Amino acid sequence: MRKRTSGFHLRSWALCLGVIGGASVRAQEAGSVYIQGSEVNLRGSASTDGEVVKKVLIGTECQKLEGAQKKGWVRLKCGKAEGFTLEKLVGADKPGLETLLAQAQDAAKSAKERLDAAARAATLDPQNEQASQLLTQLFFDVNFEQLAKDKKKGGLHESFLVVCNQSIMRSSFTHEECLTRELEKIEYDWHQLSIRDNRFVSAMLREGNLVVYTGHMKSRAKGRFDPDDDEFSVIVESRSSSTVSDALRNSLQKGARTSDPSQNKYSIIDDESADMPTLPPAAYQLLRSLPPVWYNLQEQSGEKFILVNCGVISGNVIRVDLHRRASIQTSDLPEGEFPRRVARIKDISKSDSTYNLQLCVTQKCQTSLTITWPTNEPSVSQWKTEPPDPSDGYYSTSKGAPNKIKVRDCNRGME
Template sequence: MKKTAPQPRLRAWASCLVVLSSALAWAQDADAAGRVFIQGSEINLRRGPSPKAEVVTKLPIATECQLLASVPKEWVRLKCGEAEGFTQKSLVGAAKPSFDALLAQALDTKASTQVRYDAASRAAALDSKNDKALDLLADLFFALAFEQLQKDAIKGGLHEAVWIQRKHSHSLGRKRTLEESFLWELEKIEYDWHQLRFRRGGFRGGFVSVMSRDGALVVYSGHIPPNAGKGEFGKDLDEFDVNIESRNSWAASEALKLALQKGARVPESGDTKYSALDNEYAGMPALSPAAFRLFRSLPPLWYLLHGKKGERHVLESCGIISGIKLSTDIHRRASFRSGDVHEVGEEPLTAMQITDVSKNGASYQLQLRDPEGRQSLFVLSWPTEELNVAHWDSKSGFFSGDYAVANARNIPVKENCTSDLGQ
């Protein structure tokens, strides 16, 4: 049987190859020839009676096989054409699967969403050109995803908060709306096609994003808080947060891919996806879950300190404050930005992508890489003996120094704005 995604929350709904044993009757009375049929959408025929055994071949639904033997732990030995191997007993049966019967089961609103989804998966595998089966499979896939999202939101979800910024679109000639900004952020990555659906509150509610990348399905689910776009800035809100509850990726069946691809978005030409100003590029590295957790534990904004120890202060010169910004996008791609972090209308002077984050005691190591592949290392010592003060150090010496957590109460800000105009 094809493996499901490794994440526990996906096992309930993600794999289109799952077959409920309660929905299939094992053929104790196989005919005299020992003939049985594959019942799952696609199964793995293995070298031995173990889910870890080598896969001999993959068999689609309704494949006719000869039953050779029944072995302990609910496995059977089959001969299917020239191939011979083992599969789970619940995945074969005496009756050949019927498209009409499976479609009727998928349409039965009295059955659970999981049972309906399994039936739709098998029906679509039998007839991948049937639009009704494909549409039903896609709808049930999202229905299961939203059911799981509701459970994750209560307990067990990632609960990752990501900030999305509204930016100007050159092709539109204006700032993107909140919805456009969210979609743009999701699609700011290489992909083949993308399906995005909202539930309960529309944009300000739950969402499930399914993207095809390199033959695999990448699925994000989460919530956009109901107050998005309703803050003190109203329609001019420049940032809003998105709460990610799950991230999953797995190789799905061709039937599910066909179902989800119908009506999906494809990459658009127009705006450049990646900003040269931010040193962004195709194939930017994403942090591992462990590195991402470390990165998120760090304050996102630091101000460069001036003065001696005990007389520390942040210097603000005509609205400009030098510092370091740490940020991450919705795809766990992290960036390090240094320079004038508070200059109105300008971006920080230097930006690099972070490839890894590790920690040793009170020392954080941030591995950085630019679009040309040049590597650099920043070491952050934090916390230190000074409250809300850290030391950033790089081998190159650039941007090394003591920095305070932004807006720390014990660190004063001194203004110094002079002009030579008229002199």
């Protein structure tokens, strides 16, 4: 994974832990001061790398002590704990709920400033419904603003195909429902998804962290987005995973979908299950360097060719889902309704021109596949599995296929 959580998202959560510079009153030289940030770290030294002694919530009264040798830092005693924090995170006046709510609704302020004010208000009074609603709304507003910037420049631009196959599902699903299904094919505690036009922000609590994806949906037809298409692309622009303040977590959870413990979200046809392996970042990037479609090559009298047998070609398709879980599907191309076999990719490495893949077949991860590409013939690759498989042999990429094609008509034989 290109380690770009857009950088921004981690900063977004930091807004819930601090105060934008200039928003608080400068600490007095002595006496009592009040914590202004929603949740402030009290550290063992005057450094952002210092050990966190205690987390102190907004509105807490602390005593300012002497001993802060570094400009911009103060030494405090909050209850029994003593430590250092940034001077801008404390002030002489106790923060007020009404003032913070007014700041969160002030259209003259930026969305980030309003988000910070809402986070402090929700932390100051966790039972205040207005503060909670404002915090959720502004969280998505800020992420959608950043998404627009990422889409123009600097985003991940990772494209994934989502198949909203109504004939298999035997029902009619909207693109929003299909996107939701794909996002939730992973273990999670709760999930809140916001879609505006064809853009989305997904916030999911997983293993104690807030996991956020942002991106947009795009029809396969260029230049337009057709909500009736059975297949559409999802372009992920950013990913992030971080700890989150209690205020933001509680606010987002109120409007979230809880995890579905049933197996209905998994497709037996695609050999999906809760324990599908997720590729490590480096392996994901390596897999993306391989072409997704490979045609099976036949060989006769030393000549390799693509055989179109009764209108179809045998081959393999490499697929990757939104959570970077990959599979190799052996199928007929153009693709038939169902793949003949699915193998999950657990990991991948490369040595020279050889790609080494660890595969899980029917949930048993005991198969390895080596793809040598390119070979002496630039458009041709050689596939070998261990233990050996009847599908082993030569394959051609979709973009570099040999020109030699033979057609076997079901009624007339080979041409």
